[in-house]
Amino acid sequence: MSRGVGHDRQVDLAVDLSHRTGRTDAIYRALHTALTTGRVPAGERLPSTRDLARDLGVSRASVATAYERLVAEGFLETRPGAGTFATAAASDTPPARRRRQGALRPRAGWRWNAHPSSGDVPAPAHDFRVGIPDASLFPFDTWRRLLAAESRAGGPAAGAYNGPAGLPRFRAAVARYVAGSRGVRAEPDDVIATTGAQQALDLVARVLLAPGDVVAMEDPGYPEARELFALHGARVVPVPVDADGLVVDQIPAQARLVYTTPSHQFPLGMPLSLTRRRALLAHAARHGAAVVEDDYDSEFRRVRRPLESLQALDRDGRVVYVGTFSKSLLPGLRVGYLVAPSSLHDALLAARQLTDGHGAVHVQAALARFIDDGILARHVRQASARYAERHEILLDALAGLPVEPVPSAAGLHVAAYLSADAPLGSQELVARARRRSVALDSLAAYAVGPHRDGVVLGIGSALTSTVRPGVRVLARLLAADPP
Numbered sequence: 001m002s003r004g005v006g007h008d009r010q011v012d013l014a015v016d017l018s019h020r021t022g023r024t025d026a027i028y029r030a031l032h033t034a035l036t037t038g039r040v041p042a043g044e045r046l047p048s049t050r051d052l053a054r055d056l057g058v059s060r061a062s063v064a065t066a067y068e069r070l071v072a073e074g075f076l077e078t079r080p081g082a083g084t085f086a087t088a089a090a091s092d093t094p095p096a097r098r099r100r101q102g103a104l105r106p107r108a109g110w111r112w113n114a115h116p117s118s119g120d121v122p123a124p125a126h127d128f129r130v131g132i133p134d135a136s137l138f139p140f141d142t143w144r145r146l147l148a149a150e151s152r153a154g155g156p157a158a159g160a161y162n163g164p165a166g167l168p169r170f171r172a173a174v175a176r177y178v179a180g181s182r183g184v185r186a187e188p189d190d191v192i193a194t195t196g197a198q199q200a201l202d203l204v205a206r207v208l209l210a211p212g213d214v215v216a217m218e219d220p221g222y223p224e225a226r227e228l229f230a231l232h233g234a235r236v237v238p239v240p241v242d243a244d245g246l247v248v249d250q251i252p253a254q255a256r257l258v259y260t261t262p263s264h265q266f267p268l269g270m271p272l273s274l275t276r277r278r279a280l281l282a283h284a285a286r287h288g289a290a291v292v293e294d295d296y297d298s299e300f301r302r303v304r305r306p307l308e309s310l311q312a313l314d315r316d317g318r319v320v321y322v323g324t325f326s327k328s329l330l331p332g333l334r335v336g337y338l339v340a341p342s343s344l345h346d347a348l349l350a351a352r353q354l355t356d357g358h359g360a361v362h363v364q365a366a367l368a369r370f371i372d373d374g375i376l377a378r379h380v381r382q383a384s385a386r387y388a389e390r391h392e393i394l395l396d397a398l399a400g401l402p403v404e405p406v407p408s409a410a411g412l413h414v415a416a417y418l419s420a421d422a423p424l425g426s427q428e429l430v431a432r433a434r435r436r437s438v439a440l441d442s443l444a445a446y447a448v449g450p451h452r453d454g455v456v457l458g459i460g461s462a463l464t465s466t467v468r469p470g471v472r473v474l475a476r477l478l479a480a481d482p483p
Contacts, residue, residue, distance in 0.1 A: 015056060023058050028066040035075045035086055042088040046076065049084075110231070125437040126470025128457040130267065130413045131297075133327055135461075137383045142375060146366040162361055164352035166193025166337070170364035173371040174323075174337050181299060181377075182263075183312045184321055186339045192348055193337055193359050197296060197324035200338040201225055201259075203355070204320055205232040207347040208257055208290055216255040218246050220446035222266050222294070225259055238448040241265060245272030248279040257290045258283075262310055263298035267446045267456045268415045269408030271307050281310065284318045291319045297327040300384045301410035302391065317341035325367065327412060327460075328380055335359065335367060387412060390459040390467055397471035402478055403455070415443065417454040422478055426453050429477055438473045 015030040034040045046052075049067060053060040067084055070076040074089040165171060171191040178184040194200040209215065211233030217226055219238030229236050237255065240247050246260050258280065262272035272280070284291050293310040311321040324336035340348055352358070370376050394414055398405055402419035418426055426442035433440060443454040462470065 024062045024065045027052075027056065027058070027063055028069050031066060031070060032075065035070070040086045042086050044086045045082070046084045046086065123461070124434070124439040126439070126466050126473065127461045127463075128438065128440040128459075128470060129461060130441050130456050130458040131327065131331075132458060132461040133330065133412065134383070134386065134463075135330060137379070137386060138330055139375065139379060143366065143370070146369050147362065150362045150365040150369070162358045164192070164349045164358050165189075166191070166359060167361055167364040167368065170368040171337075173368040175339075177371050177376065178321070178323060178339065181380075182295060182309050184309055184339055185312055186321075189345075190339050190342070191337055192340065192345075192352065193335070193364060194352070195336065195356065195359055196326055196331075196334045197294065197322050197336040198224060198228070199355075200322045200324075200336050201228055201292065201294075203338070203348050203351045204257075204290075204292055204322075204340075205229055205234070206351045206355075207344060209234045213256040214252055214254050216251045216258045216289075218260055218265060219448050220267055220443055220451055221259070222261065223446060225294070226448070229257075229259070240449065241268060241270075243270060244276050245270055246276060246280065248276055248283055251280075251283055253287050255287070255289050257292060259292045259294065260310075261294045261296065263295050263307070264408060264411040266294075266296065267413065267441070267443065269406050269411060269413070271409065272310075274307055277307070277310055277313055281314055281316070281318065285316045289318065292322060293319050294322045296322075296324055297411045299328045299380045299410075300387050300412060302384075302388050303409045311339060317343060320344070328376070328383075333363065333367070335363060386464070387459055390462060390464050393464065393467045394457060394459055394462075394471065397468045401471070401475055406454075412460040413456055413458045415454060415456045417443075417452045422453075424478060426455050429455065429474070432477050433474060436473050436477075438470050440474075 015026050031046075040046070046067075047055070049060050049063040053063045056063070067076060071078060071084075075087060076084050077087050078084050168188060170193055172188040174191045174193075175186040175188045178186055192200075192203075194203065205228060209229065209232050213234050215229045215234045215236045216239050217229070217236055218241050220241065221238070226236050234257075237252055239250050245262060245265055246258075251258060260272065260280070262277060262280075264271065280291060283289065291310060291314075295309065309321065311319045318341070320341070321339040322336070323338070325333055326336065338348070391414065395405055398414075398416060402422040403416040404419060406415040406417065408414065418424075418429075422429075424432070427444055430440055430442045440458075441456040443451060443456060446456075459467075
């Protein structure tokens with residue numbers, strides 16, 4: 001219901017007269033909200049009880065009782081011969097009353113650094129943001145058809161709480177997919193569905209880490225993983241990366257867990273060499289450590305055969321393999337998975353059940369068909385060709401700039417070190433580029449310890465036609481006398 005309140009202003013007064021607590025209470029709550037949120041400021045005259053009752057189609061007594069409550073609470077005052085007015089108490093209601101701030105605080109030691117999502121800001125004209133696939137390549141019509149079919153099908157799984165491991169046919173489809181695409185040794189019972197890779201990491205941390213445990217992480221590396229492990233009370237130790245990937249010799253002997261991105265090091269891009277892979281597994285076996293292999297975007301590779309996954313090389317059951325469909329399909333699907341040794345299954349399933357129970361069954365069912373019908377494989381092939389084209393265009397456009405691209409054979413981004421004679425540091429370059437509607441990242445955003453200065457450019461959401469113009473903007477900024 002809309003009603004004009006005051007002489008010169010119109011304020012929409014939404015009143016739900018069907019509420020079970022009664023019409024008087026509904027009118028009171030609507031007026032209370034309008035008064036305490038500042039929509040009706042101090043000094044404004046409200047409609048007469050007769051006029052408001054007529055507009056709402058209720059008895060005058062209902063409106064009068066609501067007004068009387070607000071007068072008693074100090075939000076309204078009556079002036080003989082003039083009417084009913086909002087008081088200063090309404091507009092001066094402290095923020096704690098309008099939105100309860102409260103006295104509670106996070107526990108001591110809680111750390112957080114919320115990062116804005118890509119959907120929170122408008123896409124720039126030249127979009128080199130990292131980790132965003134090209135949504136225009138996704139077969140939306142096919143996906144809607146599969147999703148609608150699974151939603152209509154219903155069945156026992158749709159009308160009940162399901163097991164925390166995920167829908168059995170989804171797990172079977174994932175096991176077949178990772179076996180064929182990455183050589184991962186997995187049976188359906190080895191797979192646990194998660195809400196993206198981040199939940200997979202959270203489950204592993206809950207099960208394996210105690211406060212004070214040491215986690216070894218690549219540096220530069222994935223900030224959200226680093227912050228998540230720290231949130232669980234772990235002491236995260238940065239381990240440097242060189243041309244062969246994680247420097248295994250510098251992993252602390254006391255590390256309880258080692259986090260690595262061996263297929264496409266994040267964010268630099270090189271793979272972990274076979275020698276280092278074997279050394280890492282030997283280190284884990286020798287010191288009783290777990291290894292988390294985050295294989296976030298290696299589907300998009302530009303070589304015929306990738307190096308064998310850590311999980312496939314593992315003979316001691318020390319590797320937890322984490323995958324996601326956020327890069328190969330869409331981040332909004334929020335579907336990931338982990339493949340874990342059987343010794344961790346019960347604990348991981350309990351952790352999943354206690355945190356969010358299980359994922360969306362109809363989404364898992366549709367994705368199982370998406371995989372089994374060959375649609376995912378076809379999509380990955382087509383998207384890989386498009387990303388490979390952008391990768392070559394980007395490298396060609398960067399030639400001649402004071403940058404040194406880091407070689408990589410897979411993935412949705414390219415890292416490039418800035419030359420010593422570059423007139424700008426990476427953070428200043430990123431800031432100036434942003435003002436010209438070019439988005440990219442500084443390597444400083446991913447590093448803890450000493451590192452070479454550089455930038456990271458995504459090729460997922462950068463449309464092919466915008467790559468060269470975007471790099472030309474960077475070229476102007478990196479000129480000897482930047483504008």
